[in-house]
Amino acid sequence: MKKDLIAIKVEGLTKSFKIPLDGSSGIKQKIINITRNKKGYRKFTPLNDISFTIKKGEFFGIVGKNGSGKSTLLKSIAGIYTPEKGAVHVNGLLVPFIELGVGFNPELTGRENVYLNAALLGFSRKETVNIYKDIVDFAELHEFMEEQLKNYSSGMQVRLAFSIAIQAKGDVLLLDEVLAVGDAAFQQKCFDYFEYLKKENKTIILVTHSMDAVKRFCNRAMLIEKGRVKIIGDPAEVADQYSVDNIDVKHKKNEAKDKDKDNDNENEYVSELSASIDKDGYERNETAKLTLTYRLKSNFIPAVGLTIVKDGRSAAEINSRPINIPSQQNSRHSVSLDISLNNFTQGLYSIDIVVFIKDTMRIVESRRKVVEFVVKDDDRVHGGVIYLHDDWVAVD
Amino acid sequence: MKLSNIISRKNRILLAELVRTDFKLRYQASTLGYLWSILSPLFLFAILYIVFDKFLGIGKGIEHFPVYLLLGIVLWRFFTEATNNGLKAIIQRGSLIRKINFPKYIIVVSGTVSSFINLLINLGVVLVFILINNVELTWSALLIFPLIIELYVFALSIAFLLSAMNVFFRDISYLWDIFLQAAFYATPILYPVAFILNKSELAAQIVLFNPVAQVIQDSRFALVTKNTDTLWSISNNAITQMVPFVIIVITLIAASLYFKKKSKLFAEFI
Numbered sequence: 001m002k003k004d005l006i007a008i009k010v011e012g013l014t015k016s017f018k019i020p021l022d023g024s025s026g027i028k029q030k031i032i033n034i035t036r037n038k039k040g041y042r043k044f045t046p047l048n049d050i051s052f053t054i055k056k057g058e059f060f061g062i063v064g065k066n067g068s069g070k071s072t073l074l075k076s077i078a079g080i081y082t083p084e085k086g087a088v089h090v091n092g093l094l095v096p097f098i099e100l101g102v103g104f105n106p107e108l109t110g111r112e113n114v115y116l117n118a119a120l121l122g123f124s125r126k127e128t129v130n131i132y133k134d135i136v137d138f139a140e141l142h143e144f145m146e147e148q149l150k151n152y153s154s155g156m157q158v159r160l161a162f163s164i165a166i167q168a169k170g171d172v173l174l175l176d177e178v179l180a181v182g183d184a185a186f187q188q189k190c191f192d193y194f195e196y197l198k199k200e201n202k203t204i205i206l207v208t209h210s211m212d213a214v215k216r217f218c219n220r221a222m223l224i225e226k227g228r229v230k231i232i233g234d235p236a237e238v239a240d241q242y243s244v245d246n247i248d249v250k251h252k253k254n255e256a257k258d259k260d261k262d263n264d265n266e267n268e269y270v271s272e273l274s275a276s277i278d279k280d281g282y283e284r285n286e287t288a289k290l291t292l293t294y295r296l297k298s299n300f301i302p303a304v305g306l307t308i309v310k311d312g313r314s315a316a317e318i319n320s321r322p323i324n325i326p327s328q329q330n331s332r333h334s335v336s337l338d339i340s341l342n343n344f345t346q347g348l349y350s351i352d353i354v355v356f357i358k359d360t361m362r363i364v365e366s367r368r369k370v371v372e373f374v375v376k377d378d379d380r381v382h383g384g385v386i387y388l389h390d391d392w393v394a395v396d
Numbered sequence: 397m398k399l400s401n402i403i404s405r406k407n408r409i410l411l412a413e414l415v416r417t418d419f420k421l422r423y424q425a426s427t428l429g430y431l432w433s434i435l436s437p438l439f440l441f442a443i444l445y446i447v448f449d450k451f452l453g454i455g456k457g458i459e460h461f462p463v464y465l466l467l468g469i470v471l472w473r474f475f476t477e478a479t480n481n482g483l484k485a486i487i488q489r490g491s492l493i494r495k496i497n498f499p500k501y502i503i504v505v506s507g508t509v510s511s512f513i514n515l516l517i518n519l520g521v522v523l524v525f526i527l528i529n530n531v532e533l534t535w536s537a538l539l540i541f542p543l544i545i546e547l548y549v550f551a552l553s554i555a556f557l558l559s560a561m562n563v564f565f566r567d568i569s570y571l572w573d574i575f576l577q578a579a580f581y582a583t584p585i586l587y588p589v590a591f592i593l594n595k596s597e598l599a600a601q602i603v604l605f606n607p608v609a610q611v612i613q614d615s616r617f618a619l620v621t622k623n624t625d626t627l628w629s630i631s632n633n634a635i636t637q638m639v640p641f642v643i644i645v646i647t648l649i650a651a652s653l654y655f656k657k658k659s660k661l662f663a664e665f666i
Contacts, residue, residue, distance in 0.1 A: 017664055075663070079497035082660040098495040105417065107424050112417070119413035120496055122406045 004091070007172050007203040008054040008077060012086035015072055016045035046072040048227035049086070054220075056091070056171075057201045059194075061214040061221035061235055063242045069227040070207045074098065074176050077205065092171030092203070095121060099176070101161030106150035110141060113149050114164060121168045131167050139163035158186065166193050172203045191216075211239035211348065212311075236346065236378045243348045243374040244281045269364035270302070270355045271295045272332065277351075281374040282341050284387065288373060291336040294355060294365075296329050303358040304335060309350045309369075315385040321358060343387045346377035407499055414506035418481075419513065433517040441466045441525060458588060459621045460529045467522050467620060468585040468612045471544075474515040475551050475608050476576050481507035482555020483562050483569055490666035500659040504559050508552050515544065522619070531620055539618040547611045550644045557651040560658040563665050583609045589625035601631055610640040 018041040046069040054060045064070045075081045077088055078096035103120050104113050114135055118128040136142055139159045149157065194217050197204055208214060214221050214235050221238035223230045223245075231241055271294075278289040292304050305319030318337070326333035354366040382388065423429040445462040448454050458464055485507035486493070486500065493500065519540070526533070562568045583606060584592070593600040604610050604627040617624040627637055 075494075080494065080663045096496060102495045103492050105421070107421055108417065112420065116413050116417055119409050120492075120498070122409065124405070124409045125412075 005056050006053055006089075007056045007058070007091050008205070009089040009091075010053070010073075010077070010086070011051050011089075013047055013050045013073070013076060013083050013088060014045070014085040015047040015076055015081055016043055016084055018042070019044050046227050047076065050224070050227070050229055051086075052222060052229060052232055054203060054205065056203055058220055059198055059204045059206065059218045061218035061238065062205060062207045062224065063209070063211070063214060063221060063238060064224040064230075065246070068224050070224060071098075071176065072227075073224065074174055074205070074207050078174055090172060093169075094172040094174065095168045095170030096174040097165055097168075097176060098174070100158055100165060104149060104157065104161065107148060109148055110145040110152070110160060114145075114160070117161065117164050118167070121164070123167070135160075135163045135167060138166070155183065155186075162186070162189065170202075172205070173197065174205050174207075176207045177209070211243055214239045215346070234378065236376070240281060240346070240374050240376040247280045247348075247372045247374070267297070267365055269296065269298055269300065271297055273353065273355060273365050273367055275306075275351060275353050275367070275370040277371045277373055279373065281376055284341055284344065284346070284375060284377050286341055288339040288341060289336055290339060290351065290371070291334055292353060293332060293334045295332050296327060299329050301327050301358045302355055302364075305354045305356065306337070307352045308339075309352060310347055310385050313385075315344075315349065319356075324358075341375050344375045345382045345384060345387045346375050346379075348372065348374050407502055410498060411502050411506055411509075414502065415509045415513075418506055418510040422510065422514075433514055434521055437466065437470055437518045437521045440469060441521075444469070454587070457590070458623060460526075460531055463522065463525050463529050463531065464616050464620045464624075465586070466525060467616055470515070470518045470522055471547060471612050471615060472580065472583065472585050472608065474511055474518070475547065477514070478508040478511040478548070478551035479554050479558060479572065479576075480569075481511055482552070483558040483572060485555070486559045486563055486662060487566075487666065493663050493666055500662055501556070501655065504555050504655075505552065507559075508548070508555050511551075512548055519544070526619060533619070536618050540615055543611050543615050543618065546641075546644065547608065549648060550607045550611075553644065553648040553651040556655040557647070560655045560662075563658070563662055579606075579608075582606070583612065585612065589613065589630075593625060593630060597630060600625070601627065601636060604630070605639045605643065607640040607644050 020041050046067075048069075050069075050073065062070055062073065072081065074096075075098065076083055077090065078094065078098065079088075079090075080096075080098070101113075101117060103116055105116065108116065111132075114132060115125060115128050118131070119125075123131070136145055139156075139162075141156060141160055144152065144156065152160070191213075194204070194206075194213075198217065204217075206213065206218065218235040220233060221235040222232040223238045223242050225245070231238055273292075273294045275290060275292045277291070279286075282288055290306070292306075294302070294304070296302060302325060303320045304325060305317065307314050308316040320335060325335050350369045350372045352366065352368045353370055354363050356363045381390070423432055426432060428435065441462060444465045448465060449462050454461075482504050485503045489503045492503075558568055558572060582603065584603060589600055589603070592603055604613060604625075610627050613624055613626045614628075617626050627640065631637055
């Protein structure tokens with residue numbers, strides 16, 4: 001690869017921190033530690049020999065669980081942390097957005113904060129005067145600019161910060177969790193900005209928990225785990241792996257929670273309601289087998305229902321009323337359902353289950369997010385919930 | 397710290413903006429605002445005039461003693477303010493350092509520059525009193541400019557040293573506070589150097605080795621009265637006369653090296 005095509009090159013990057021054990025950084029503790037021959041700190045290595053290259057014009061996603069080392073990596077690329085071993089090479093002007101509104105001071109007015117924040121992005125006062133109107137227009141905060149920032153709502157602060165940020169002229173932009181703040185309208189603005197950056201052929205590094213954003217914007221992505229690169233390459237593959245990894249953790253947590261719930265929540269109709277699924281991740285042409293288990297504690301004719309949820313919204317609902325499910329009192333029963341995933345788009349799904357009295361449809365027990373699964377697909381043509389088949393015909 | 401870096405455009409912009417912010421915030425909540433920069437030395441002069449000239453009668457042998465005192469105190473206050481601002485500077489801008497990479501020395505410089513601007517305002521007030529008191533100004537008054545630059549360089553060097561140390565040992569601010577209180581009395585601010593000179597010439601020389609003391613006495617010589625004991629007037633030895641400058645140069649070099657080495661670790665320790 002030609003050198004001038006590379007935007008960022010990270011070679012064998014290792015970074016560790018010494019975390020003081022009792023939080024004090026005084027001389028007293030230092031002396032006590034020396035006299036007692038104690039180290040006084042714990043070594044923590046968030047980045048362990050990481051290497052990768054980002055080409056110019058790439059939209060590069062970095063994903064990983066909390067504590068996997070994402071932020072440390074980003075800060076090392078931004079030059080905030082000095083590498084312990086290895087090196088980071090950046091080709092071109094790098095503008096980091098570890099957080100929006102860096103340097104904002106609540107005692108200053110909106111206008112003064114614009115100048116201060118812009119200076120941190122490298123704008124002189126003269127240049128800021130020229131872009132000032134654009135910033136205020138975009139933020140839609142005209143009548144508030146002479147007020148102190150502490151009187152702004154948090155949404156207004158984010159809007160102002162974002163409006164300044166998008167003025168930044170850099171070759172490489174580092175974005176950390178920018179999507180995590182703000183309402184739907186603001187997120188849309190972020191997405192529009194990303195689209196614009198893509199068009200401008202800027203190099204972007206995005207650290208995020210939103211797999212949708214990874215699939216939608218990134219050309220390449222990387223999953224890091226415990227300070228090492230787990231996989232790097234196709235964004236869809238990385239996003240799916242991340243979703244699957246997350247299920248494992250959630251599963252264990254849910255099982256533990258359910259156990260607790262069974263013990264203290266004595267329901268007079270149903271106990272031991274749970275569900276399991278044969279796999280965590282499926283290809284679209286596969287069928288998922290869902291098994292529901294329950295024990296009835298009183299005499300009634302039950303039915304079960306389930307809701308498949310994607311992105312917090314119901315994607316499909318079904319119940320067992322067409323058949324009679326086992327209803328013998330005080331024994332464990334199971335019912336299963338084959339879910340053909342042919343009509344599902346890629347993404348993370350979860351399932352909520354309920355038990356109700358078949359005749360009256362009165363719900364007697366429910367569990368949310370009992371199982372989760374991922375539908376994998378390596379294309380970026382399909383979005384939403386329902387998979388539309390590619391029956392395009394060029395008519396005219 | 398490459399020289400080209402210090403004066404790079406981006407760093408200049410940032411420095412100017414940080415100084416502006418510091419200065420704006422200084423009198424933010426007060427009604428009289430910037431006026432306090434002038435009022436506070438005015439009141440200080442009134443107090444000194446009443447206490448020393450009317451009640452105690454110290455310094456009867458020195459002409460224009462209240463102005464003489466005021467000048468010394470204004471310079472001393474700059475030194476304590478600049479070093480204290482510098483000392484806190486890195487810690488106070490911790491959130492900035494953790495989120496963006498820029499040369500850290502800018503923060504320390506901006507903390508001391510706003511004190512320096514305050515010093516210039518204060519010196520303006522002192523000049524007014526000098527004129528009111530009919531002090532005869534000569535060309536040697538211009539010496540005040542290199543002198544305040546010398547004092548600024550010394551204060552900045554110490555600010556670099558303390559600000560970096562403060563990141564790793566937070567006790568520094570308390571230690572420095574105590575040190576300054578002791579240094580205030582070890583510096584001929586309230587009393588004339590003659591007090592010591594009468595007992596021991598060597599002791600007087602050692603007192604004037606302190607760069608702050610040397611600057612204060614030289615400034616009084618330049619602006620208030622030629623009847624001021626300075627290192628030059630009590631010592632003929634060129635080597636002895638160089639001591640304050642040697643102290644400043646050593647402090648500056650040691651502080652720069654220490655700051656440069658430690659500044660890489662600021663982001664993770666703050």
